Amino acid sequence: MKFFDILLGRTRIKKPNIDGLFSLSTAYLTLKDNSFDPKGIAGICFKPMESKTFVDAKNDILSLLDLSTSDLKYSIIKDDYGYEWFVLKNDDFEDLIVNIHMISEVLIDKGFEERLLSSVFAFNRFYLIYNYKSGKFYPFAPLNNERDNKLEFKIKSMLKEEIPIEEDITRWYPIKNMPL
Numbered sequence: 001m002k003f004f005d006i007l008l009g010r011t012r013i014k015k016p017n018i019d020g021l022f023s024l025s026t027a028y029l030t031l032k033d034n035s036f037d038p039k040g041i042a043g044i045c046f047k048p049m050e051s052k053t054f055v056d057a058k059n060d061i062l063s064l065l066d067l068s069t070s071d072l073k074y075s076i077i078k079d080d081y082g083y084e085w086f087v088l089k090n091d092d093f094e095d096l097i098v099n100i101h102m103i104s105e106v107l108i109d110k111g112f113e114e115r116l117l118s119s120v121f122a123f124n125r126f127y128l129i130y131n132y133k134s135g136k137f138y139p140f141a142p143l144n145n146e147r148d149n150k151l152e153f154k155i156k157s158m159l160k161e162e163i164p165i166e167e168d169i170t171r172w173y174p175i176k177n178m179p180l
Contacts, residue, residue: 017135018104020164024121024128024137025094027162031123034158039122041180042096043085044103047115048078057110061086061103070095077179083117085179096121104132122180126151129175136166140174147174 028038048054058076065074065088073089086103090096100119107116116132126141126148139155141148152172156165166172 018101018108018132020135020137021097021101021104021119021130023163024130025097027159028093028121030158030162031155035124036126036155037124038093038096039124039180040091040093040096041087041089042100042119042121043087043178043180044100044119045079045083045085045117045175045178046107046112047082047117048084049112049115053110054112054115057106057112060110061106064102064106065099068095068099072099074099079179080177087179093121118175120175120178120180126155127175127178127180128155129173131166131171131173134166134171136164138166138169138172140172142174142176 032038065072065086070092071090072095075087077085077087079085088096088099090099100121104116104119107113113132118132119130121128121130126139128137129140130137137159139152141151141155143151159165
């Protein structure tokens, strides 16, 4: 922080550490070995804004996704809370990770890191959510209108040595009505 930032009470937002996303490329094998298969769908949630620079960033992302040589399918969906999602579908889980990382990187490089909320990877009984503010994952296992806390803690203990896991369970925010 610079002197005038301190004097004027301004704070700088720390850039998210998105490299934690790559740790998922080995952790998902542990999940598969325990019968938690990926569903082949992931999403990145962000707060849209009306600016030419932001629209240009989204267009850059769409152009890069179009260049993908894999069987990637994607869409942009607006949720009930006003957030937008890049929803990616691909049976190659590692390709999903790479593309989520790429989208994150473009938004951060263009100065929109504060617009990033989370990335979500769907598995057959739960979601792994990556919180950009903390740079950590946490499981979310919806069960009817409740949460399957037992399953969430099982996933946490299974992955705690492989990926950065949020230890503070009060930060395990449920994301309801995800377009995944």
